[in-house]
Amino acid sequence: MQDPGNLEFSADEMRAMGDAVLRRVVDHLATIESQPVRGDTDAAGLCRALREPAPEHGTALEPLLDALFDEWIPRSFNTASPGYLAYIPSGGVYPGALAELIGAGVNRYTGVWLTAPALVQLEANALDWLRDWMQFPPTTRGLFTTGGSTANFTAIVCARERKLGTRLRDGTLYLSSETHHSVAKSARLAGILPDRVRTIPVDAQFRMQVDRLEAAIEADRAAGLVPFMVVASAGTTNTGAVDPLPQITAVAQRQGLWCHVDGAYGASFHLCPELRPLLAGLPHADSLTLDPHKGLFLPYGTGALLVADGEALRAAHSLTASYMPESQGEEFYDPHQYGPDLSRNFRGLPLWLTVKLYGAARLRAALAGKRALALDAARRVAALPNVVMDAPPQLSLFAFHLEWPGSTRAGQDAATRALLEQVTRRGKVMLTGCHAGGRFLARVCVLSFRTHRTHIDTCVEHIAEAAEALTAG
Ligand SMILES: Cc1ncc(COP(=O)(O)O)c(C=O)c1O
Incomplete structure (x- = not known):
């Protein structure tokens, strides 16, 4: 009879489990572009349902991976997405995961x-x-x-x-x-x-x-x-x-x-x-x-x-x-x-x-590239009607607000906040804001290695459309 306290897996079992995990991770990363940048995090009910006592007996790996990758991971901010321009992005390079x-x-x-x-x-x-x-x-x-x-x-x-x-x-x-x-x-x-x-x-x-x-x-x-x-x-x-x-x-x-x-x-x-x-x-x-x-x-x-x-x-x-x-x-x-x-x-x-x-050269090129993208985005956003650039990029982050003739401070704050919500709701780009200098600002931070020109184009386009809608009339 097998010792119930034996926690070992055979080499073949370990390989199979590793393959299953790696397949999920790689599939996830290979499709990251098409996944919503801001998952549905309205999940209080789900979290309550997830509470459970420690299981007395083990479960197979596959159903756990199914739940993780199909149900739980998607219900999060997609901080690995190329469109994640919120807070300070991270990204998560693959060698880091391997390490x-x-x-x-x-x-x-x-x-x-x-x-x-x-x-x-x-x-x-x-x-x-x-x-x-x-x-x-x-x-x-x-x-x-x-x-x-x-x-x-x-x-x-x-x-x-x-x-x-x-x-x-x-x-x-x-x-x-x-x-x-x-x-x-x-x-x-x-x-x-x-x-x-x-x-x-x-x-x-x-x-x-x-x-x-x-x-x-x-x-x-x-x-x-x-x-x-x-x-x-x-x-x-x-x-x-x-x-x-x-x-x-x-x-x-x-x-x-x-x-x-x-x-x-x-x-x-x-x-x-x-x-x-x-x-x-x-x-x-x-x-x-x-x-x-x-x-x-x-x-x-x-x-x-x-x-x-x-x-x-x-x-x-x-x-x-x-x-x-x-x-x-x-x-x-x-x-x-x-x-x-x-x-x-x-x-x-x-x-x-x-x-x-x-190699350091590629990391340097990536960093310089993110800054160049931020400069480009800031230039294009600043040129939009009714946008005031409060903080041009010193590095790769800029902040701005909406302001139009006859608008009040409260109206500007509300419209700037609404811009973030509208842009983010479209699912391609996620932005967040902050309070600084006595007003509410929208901010764009380019730092993920996955963010490239096409994502910046989408970002600028979605900001432009939201700004126009929110300041019309
Ligand atoms: C300027 C600055 N300092 C400190 C921190 C905290 O870093 P961590 O979240 O890694 O603890 C952050 C996080 O965004 C930050 O932007």
Whole structure:
């Protein structure tokens, strides 16, 4: 009789199961263009019906795949679609998916150098590539995280440890009114309470006002507090604004603050030498968040942090115990000494495999291509009647609103919101909006590797038709 506790599959069974899964994934990707960009997510009833106790006995794989691919996956925002121009797109390149399979399949222990030295070295290589592309100094150490939010969190922890010591309650942190909310959340998680977080206003281009930043730092210092960190954005989520990084890093240096740049959306454009002037000052930050699952097209689950003084990252995390292997010293990167995780997935493999398979040149070309598409779309949208371009693309994101003679602010906001709904309802292009500068804006962000000229043509056409209908008369 077979042991009921035997969880093994035979090699043939594993192959058959793998083939079945891969067939579904590849079919899904091969037809992504024809799938609606915004699935029906009005699914509260479905979600209630899905609740179930853990099954006592197993089910065959095929019916589970049927349900996943035919019923549940389609009921989501199609973030892998070429028409997904909402929020900050991701895409999810196929090598990234393969890397996830390999990592989980071989299930090696990459939290500790000694247990998988060559694999950890690949991860260290991928971090070094990020460091080189961002032109960070040789002293840099990095960390792959689950996303931009956790990278921002880790940066705040480093700054707190370096700059505040025991004066945690006195430390003040500076961000702008356009900073991603993960920064304020991370500050709270790191013990910096909301009454010590200062929100600096932005200028007409939605960029942090540097004179207001310096004034706020000086006021806090005069009040006996300890200004310790400023967080600048290299591409805000709302409008894609790049804060004045050279001036902010200079203020930080002058005032003795840690300058972190949140480049979750925009930093990857620094790969392209011709675009580096748009991100001038970025290499002089103390730390930088990148989000390869956005700007390097990877599937969700890969963020990254670079810290120029790598010793600060190590000092914040390094701790050991008698059951742990001896530290490897300086030469080899030991992930658990640089981040909060011990056991973890092979987090660097998706980026490593993606860069190895495509080569950096293709990634650079893709990034430059997305920006060119955004510039083209913005030029054509700005030329439409009754469209006001509030934020032309600094990188690959722009924001606009509808306005016509005799319209009120409330009417403009409502029409702009209706434009997003009308465009998205047509199923080819998904857009989202934001509140910025006291009004509601529609935004277009081109970052998926699947977005090409035909999709931009459709986007512009659908915006034009909705704008005309909504502002007529
Ligand atoms: C500028 C910025 N920072 C941080 C984040 C958070 O990144 P993640 O969703 O990977 O945690 C985002 C997400 O869109 C972002 O746009």
